[in-house]
Amino acid sequence: MSRFEGRAPAISFIGVSSPLETLHRSLGLTDSELDDIRRVLSREPNPLELALYGVMWSEHCSYKSSRLHLRRLPSTGDHVLVGPGEGAGVIDAGDGIGVAIRIESHNHPSAIEPYQGAATGVGGILRDVFSMGARPLAVMDPLFFGELDDARTRWLVEGVVSGISGYGNSVGVPTIGGELTFDECYSANPLVNVLAVGALPTDRLALGVASGIGNFAVLLGSSTGRDGIGGVSVLASAGFSGDDGAASIDDAKRPSVQVGDPYEEKRLIEACLELLDRGYVVGIQDLGGAGLVCATSETAAKGRVGMDVDVTAVPQRERGMQPFEIMTSESQERMLAIITPENFDAVAAVCDKWEVRASVVGHVVEPTLLADGSRVAMLRVRNGFDGEVLAEVPASSLADDAPLYDRPRQRPADLDVVLADDPTTDEPVGDAAADLLDLLMSPEWVYRQYDSQLFLNTVVGPGRDAALLRLAGPGLPSSERGIALSTDSNPRWCALDPRDGTAMTVAEGVANLACVGATAKAVVNCLNFGNPEHPEVMWQLSESVDGMATACRGLGLPVIGGNVSLYNESGGRDIDPTPVVGLLGVVESLVATPPGWNWREGDAVVLVGHREAAGAQPFPLAGSRWATKRGRRGGQLAAFDVARLISTFRFVSGEVAAICAGATSDVTAVHDVSGGGLATAIAEMASATGLGVHVAKLEGHGELFAEFPGRFIVATSHTEAFVARALAAGVPVTILGTVGGKTVHLGELVSVTVADISARRAGALEEALLLA
Amino acid sequence: MTRIGVVVFPGSNCEFDAAHAVEELGATAEFIFHTSTSLGDADGVILPGGFAHGDYLRPGALARFSPVMTAVAAFAAAGGPVLGICNGFQVLTEAGLLPGALQKNRGLTFLCQSTTLVVSSTHSVLTSASRVGTELVVPINHFSGAYTCDDDVYASLVGHDQIVLRYRDNPNGSRDDIAGVANERGNVVGLMPHPERAMSTLLGSADGRVLLESFVGARAMAH
Numbered sequence: 001m002s003r004f005e006g007r008a009p010a011i012s013f014i015g016v017s018s019p020l021e022t023l024h025r026s027l028g029l030t031d032s033e034l035d036d037i038r039r040v041l042s043r044e045p046n047p048l049e050l051a052l053y054g055v056m057w058s059e060h061c062s063y064k065s066s067r068l069h070l071r072r073l074p075s076t077g078d079h080v081l082v083g084p085g086e087g088a089g090v091i092d093a094g095d096g097i098g099v100a101i102r103i104e105s106h107n108h109p110s111a112i113e114p115y116q117g118a119a120t121g122v123g124g125i126l127r128d129v130f131s132m133g134a135r136p137l138a139v140m141d142p143l144f145f146g147e148l149d150d151a152r153t154r155w156l157v158e159g160v161v162s163g164i165s166g167y168g169n170s171v172g173v174p175t176i177g178g179e180l181t182f183d184e185c186y187s188a189n190p191l192v193n194v195l196a197v198g199a200l201p202t203d204r205l206a207l208g209v210a211s212g213i214g215n216f217a218v219l220l221g222s223s224t225g226r227d228g229i230g231g232v233s234v235l236a237s238a239g240f241s242g243d244d245g246a247a248s249i250d251d252a253k254r255p256s257v258q259v260g261d262p263y264e265e266k267r268l269i270e271a272c273l274e275l276l277d278r279g280y281v282v283g284i285q286d287l288g289g290a291g292l293v294c295a296t297s298e299t300a301a302k303g304r305v306g307m308d309v310d311v312t313a314v315p316q317r318e319r320g321m322q323p324f325e326i327m328t329s330e331s332q333e334r335m336l337a338i339i340t341p342e343n344f345d346a347v348a349a350v351c352d353k354w355e356v357r358a359s360v361v362g363h364v365v366e367p368t369l370l371a372d373g374s375r376v377a378m379l380r381v382r383n384g385f386d387g388e389v390l391a392e393v394p395a396s397s398l399a400d401d402a403p404l405y406d407r408p409r410q411r412p413a414d415l416d417v418v419l420a421d422d423p424t425t426d427e428p429v430g431d432a433a434a435d436l437l438d439l440l441m442s443p444e445w446v447y448r449q450y451d452s453q454l455f456l457n458t459v460v461g462p463g464r465d466a467a468l469l470r471l472a473g474p475g476l477p478s479s480e481r482g483i484a485l486s487t488d489s490n491p492r493w494c495a496l497d498p499r500d501g502t503a504m505t506v507a508e509g510v511a512n513l514a515c516v517g518a519t520a521k522a523v524v525n526c527l528n529f530g531n532p533e534h535p536e537v538m539w540q541l542s543e544s545v546d547g548m549a550t551a552c553r554g555l556g557l558p559v560i561g562g563n564v565s566l567y568n569e570s571g572g573r574d575i576d577p578t579p580v581v582g583l584l585g586v587v588e589s590l591v592a593t594p595p596g597w598n599w600r601e602g603d604a605v606v607l608v609g610h611r612e613a614a615g616a617q618p619f620p621l622a623g624s625r626w627a628t629k630r631g632r633r634g635g636q637l638a639a640f641d642v643a644r645l646i647s648t649f650r651f652v653s654g655e656v657a658a659i660c661a662g663a664t665s666d667v668t669a670v671h672d673v674s675g676g677g678l679a680t681a682i683a684e685m686a687s688a689t690g691l692g693v694h695v696a697k698l699e700g701h702g703e704l705f706a707e708f709p710g711r712f713i714v715a716t717s718h719t720e721a722f723v724a725r726a727l728a729a730g731v732p733v734t735i736l737g738t739v740g741g742k743t744v745h746l747g748e749l750v751s752v753t754v755a756d757i758s759a760r761r762a763g764a765l766e767e768a769l770l771l772a
Numbered sequence: 773m774t775r776i777g778v779v780v781f782p783g784s785n786c787e788f789d790a791a792h793a794v795e796e797l798g799a800t801a802e803f804i805f806h807t808s809t810s811l812g813d814a815d816g817v818i819l820p821g822g823f824a825h826g827d828y829l830r831p832g833a834l835a836r837f838s839p840v841m842t843a844v845a846a847f848a849a850a851g852g853p854v855l856g857i858c859n860g861f862q863v864l865t866e867a868g869l870l871p872g873a874l875q876k877n878r879g880l881t882f883l884c885q886s887t888t889l890v891v892s893s894t895h896s897v898l899t900s901a902s903r904v905g906t907e908l909v910v911p912i913n914h915f916s917g918a919y920t921c922d923d924d925v926y927a928s929l930v931g932h933d934q935i936v937l938r939y940r941d942n943p944n945g946s947r948d949d950i951a952g953v954a955n956e957r958g959n960v961v962g963l964m965p966h967p968e969r970a971m972s973t974l975l976g977s978a979d980g981r982v983l984l985e986s987f988v989g990a991r992a993m994a995h
Contacts, residue, residue: 165882169913170823172785263826267782353805355782449882451913453969456789470974474788593974 089560114159146187228330530574819860878945
């Protein structure tokens with residue numbers, strides 16, 4: 001098209017000017033992707049259009065390497081109101097309340113600038129949730145770092161935690177849990193995942209869809225600056241190149257990290273919820289990765305309408321910003337609302353009250369009639385609404401038509417050698433009590449920096465099996481229900497067997513929910529993997545998706561949202577596969593607290609569930625924290641057998657749910673056996689109460705430290721009654737011993753005082769961070 | 773029925789919780805936006821927790837200039853019951869309605885945890901229903917909660933029985949374990965812990981009730 005001719009041939013991107021012939025490469029597009037763009041447009045794209053495709057077709061925005069695989073996940077269910085593809089998934093939790101949930105990664109920004117990287121991760125996920133009309137009610141943060149003997153890692157930990165604390169507390173959303181994992185594979189590429197949950201009256205549900213020819217697209221919130229340009233393409237969709245720790249982090253990428261302002265976000269939340277309550281909003285979407293081009297093209301594509309965007313109408317933070325900068329900036333705390341022109345004054349009044357800027361930056365327009373008679377919904381970027389057209393591309397080509405890659409997959413060549421190197425059959429060496437103490441670390445130093453109580457909902461807060469909240473909040477119908485949340489991951493398992501490792505991770509999450517009496521209702525996932533151009537990584541991803549699909553189908557769970565983070569590598573080394581699973585469950589009646597870990601003197605300690613693992617080894621140590629501490633990273637996992645898990649989960653969650661509903665019970669404590677095995681679970685319970693336990697006989701160190709899901713430690717004041725109920729439910733139980741005294745005795749292998757356990761647990765993290 | 777005004781600054785975030793708590797005690801709660809120049813017919817006023825005006829400059833430093841604070845000062849001068857919780861306490865000290873100041877916690881981190889408070893004086897609208905020496909489990913949730921004041925102010929606080937609550941185990945480095953103080957008349961009180969978060973054993977403690985019941989039941993003190 002002639003009107004694009006004669007435009008300046010070069011644009012400056014991250015400080016580098018590129019000639020037009022190679023511009024697409026500096027924008028993160030391949031030569032074949034450039035050909036795809038030419039085909040879509042039937043002409044040469046201009047530099048601005050290339051920049052739009054560069055961000056929208058990035059791995060981060062388009063899921064071009066993973067989409068093919070994600071289709072295999074189940075995503076439907078009677079209670080699913082919104083599945084994957086919107087800002088957040090939403091389920092019907094009952095009583096007229098919808099619960100929205102979403103998880104995302106902010107890994108690469110946090111590796112470069114930990115405070116702002118983590119802070120803006122929180123801000124971004126909250127916008128996803130309130131863009132659905134939900135008030136954000138809770139955040140969880142699964143975090144993965146290298147080992148703490150490295151000074152840079154300690155700096156990352158403190159930075160990330162203070163970023164989450166600084167932003168989350170100030171924006172007024174409680175942080176109710178998460179995970180903390182240390183492994184050398186994350187040393188140069190930490191993982192910062194953020195999960196957010198919100199709730200809405202189901203009739204306030206909003207979608208990111210533009211409709212109504214003549215309607216306005218209003219940009220709400222912050223002005224647009226040069227921060228975060230190329231965040232999704234240059235930063236999130238490429239690995240770190242260097243190979244020597246701190247020096248490997250590219251300072252040149254620092255301008256791609258955004259800067260957050262929780263005060264702006266807090267006012268934006270209140271303003272948006274008020275606009276939704278007043279019925280002024282036709283459609284609404286957050287501005288996250290890829291900024292304005294993403295929000296405008298996605299809302300237009302979903303509504304099958306055109307959108308004219310005037311770059312001069314966008315409030316700018318600095319002078320001289322180029323159109324591509326305005327369109328792709330990832331400046332934080334911005335939303336795009338579609339409203340009718342008649343409502344503009346009323347919208348402006350609400351925004352004035354909350355001191356939130358509102359500017360009409362777009363018009364919803366008719367699809368464009370092409371020469372062949374077809375109509376195409378176009379995104380047009382203009383210099384003034386009546387001014388020159390700077391870019392014109394089909395909205396859906398940006399939002400939906402990114403290339404789909406079936407990248408080569410290959411099982412790692414050395415995997416058989418790794419699997420054969422099984423620590424389960426190692427001769428036990430050393431002192432099991434010392435091994436146990438070495439596994440204990442309370443994350444309290446992290447979570448006491450987070451406001452975990454706002455909104456008066458937190459019945460079970462951070463540091464336990466799962467978080468449990470009352471289902472209540474400003475503007476919600478009243479309800480006696482509760483929601484439970486858990487995030488789980490196990491890179492040690494997934495490195496050995498990404499399929500069964502992921503399946504068992506899902507099971508682990510369901511087990512955690514059972515401990516607080518909840519029935520699992522939905523899953524979200526954050527798939528953190530290495531470089532998808534490595535066939536071994538694509539094999540891991542594909543296997544992991546299949547494992548998740550198997551577990552979710554077996555347990556009747558829809559996957560209602562997710563995020564894929566690839567290129568988690570540094571110096572050519574990929575991280576271990578780290579699928580993080582977020583579980584959302586519901587407790588039908590929450591009027592009393594679940595038992596927690598509060599066993600009492602004289603209670604019987606019972607192992608609920610199959611004592612021995614399915615598979616060749618009764619007590620597999622492969623992938624256990626115990627083996628990993630000893631540098632033993634090989635071996636065969638337990639087999640994943642969903643059938644034998646279901647009845648156990650149902651029984652435990654039923655026992656606890658009855659207590660939450662106010663029934664009296666002989667059950668005094670419930671804890672899931674997970675990382676660190678049986679010994680760790682028992683030690684944690686002893687530490688919570690100050691009361692020891694005497695377990696007469698265990699099958700060696702394997703039974704102390706083996707990890708496989710489906711086992712719970714339950715304390716009961718009435719053994720016979722409890723055992724009878726378990727057996728009636730078809731659930732195997734093993735009576736392990738009795739609560740009492742000030743020492744934890746585990747067979748003949750461990751005898752350690754509760755005081756030593758508590759001291760070690762309480763002090764381990766601060767000591768490792770050199771803060772104690 | 774007692775009407776409690778809950779002041780909302782941009783950046784406040786505990787306003788819903790404070791309103792919920794006083795309503796549970798039989799009062800009605802009404803939000804008063806910070807631009808308002810009147811408190812209406814409120815019988816008492818709460819400045820809730822949060823980050824008023826983003827805590828920019830320092831907590832409370834900008835909020836004291838919000839239009840509503842003129843009305844709060846007049847209400848306090850007339851003997852009306854005023855309660856500042858957490859950020860609200862910080863605002864009251866910045867506004868000069870309470871003595872002293874709140875500085876960063878001793879450990880230089882945010883702290884969200886349960887604390888045990890000891891009632892030190894019943895000469896205030898917050899503590900009049902409890903007894904000196906009573907221990908109350910109430911959570912804290914702040915970064916800048918270490919109470920500080922100069923020696924003259926401290927002597928005056930002690931002399932006029934204005935220290936109303938102390939921490940049993942000082943979590944943040946507050947001078948003399950101070951968790952809450954009142955003005956001389958006892959009608960203006962500020963505390964860093966959150967009594968509105970301790971209204972139900974389901975959430976861990978119901979010990980905040982006795983404090984808020986006292987506040988809701990308070991009437992304007994005559995000169």
